[in-house]
Amino acid sequence: MNRVQVGENVRRILAELPRGVRLEAACKTRSPSEVQQAVDAGVEILGENYVREAAGKFHLIKGSFRRHFIGHLQRNKVKKALGLFDLIESLDSISLAEEISKRSASLSITAECLIEVNSAREKNKSGIYPEETLDFARKVSGFGNILVRGLMTMGPLTEDPEELRPYFRQTRELFEKLKQMRIRGCRMEILSMGMSSSYRTAVSEGANLVRVGTAIFGPREN
Numbered sequence: 001m002n003r004v005q006v007g008e009n010v011r012r013i014l015a016e017l018p019r020g021v022r023l024e025a026a027c028k029t030r031s032p033s034e035v036q037q038a039v040d041a042g043v044e045i046l047g048e049n050y051v052r053e054a055a056g057k058f059h060l061i062k063g064s065f066r067r068h069f070i071g072h073l074q075r076n077k078v079k080k081a082l083g084l085f086d087l088i089e090s091l092d093s094i095s096l097a098e099e100i101s102k103r104s105a106s107l108s109i110t111a112e113c114l115i116e117v118n119s120a121r122e123k124n125k126s127g128i129y130p131e132e133t134l135d136f137a138r139k140v141s142g143f144g145n146i147l148v149r150g151l152m153t154m155g156p157l158t159e160d161p162e163e164l165r166p167y168f169r170q171t172r173e174l175f176e177k178l179k180q181m182r183i184r185g186c187r188m189e190i191l192s193m194g195m196s197s198s199y200r201t202a203v204s205e206g207a208n209l210v211r212v213g214t215a216i217f218g219p220r221e222n
């Protein structure tokens with residue numbers, strides 16, 4: 001996509017999002033210059049799925065932006081990820097949380113994370129099942145060097161955003177429940193739901209962070 005289009009897409013989406021809902025550009029496979037165009041047009045959060053790809057890209061982008069990890073994080077990449085990202089949106093197992101906490105402690109930092117909820121309970125997907133999320137939140141919030149700041153969900157792969165609505169709604173309900181529980185080390189501030197074809201539905205179900213790739217950058221080539 002050319003420069004004009006990326007900028008126009010960003011401005012159109014930003015204008016459409018209600019106050020309080022933030023736009024994250026999902027940057028996997030996009031070149032530094034495409035990502036730069038998005039930042040120049042007003043994107044303040046960049047999401048990457050791969051540590052190595054982010055390491056090769058972020059330092060080339062000028063301007064101020066927050067860096068979110070949105071892929072499946074392998075334990076052996078945790079140390080590197082902590083140096084690259086401001087927030088890990090995809091905390092999806094106790095063993096990953098243990099590794100994040102241990103590495104964060106040795107760096108004297110607190111890692112900010114969202115719990116990834118496998119809202120459709122898909123066997124082939126990572127994330128915590130809805131019925132296990134409250135327990136999981138309690139457990140990982142007790143780890144010294146992790147601050148849970150909210151929830152993230154993907155939902156099943158579908159073209160029809162209406163099919164995602166029940167999963168968004170259920171994740172929102174978990175978010176509200178956790179907020180009421182007032183667990184120490186667990187703040188419910190960020191609800192990350194919705195992608196290019198579903199962000200409107202997600203926002204109507206309470207998302208305050210949407211992760212958008214294709215609608216900003218055009219179709220992915222691979």
Ligand SMILES: *Cc1c(COP(=O)(O)O)cnc(C)c1O
Nearest residue numbers: 026070195196211212213214215
């Ligand atoms: C790629 C990706 C997105 C954005 O997907 P689009 O359909 O291109 O908008 C959002 N979230 C995650 C976790 C992704 O990997």
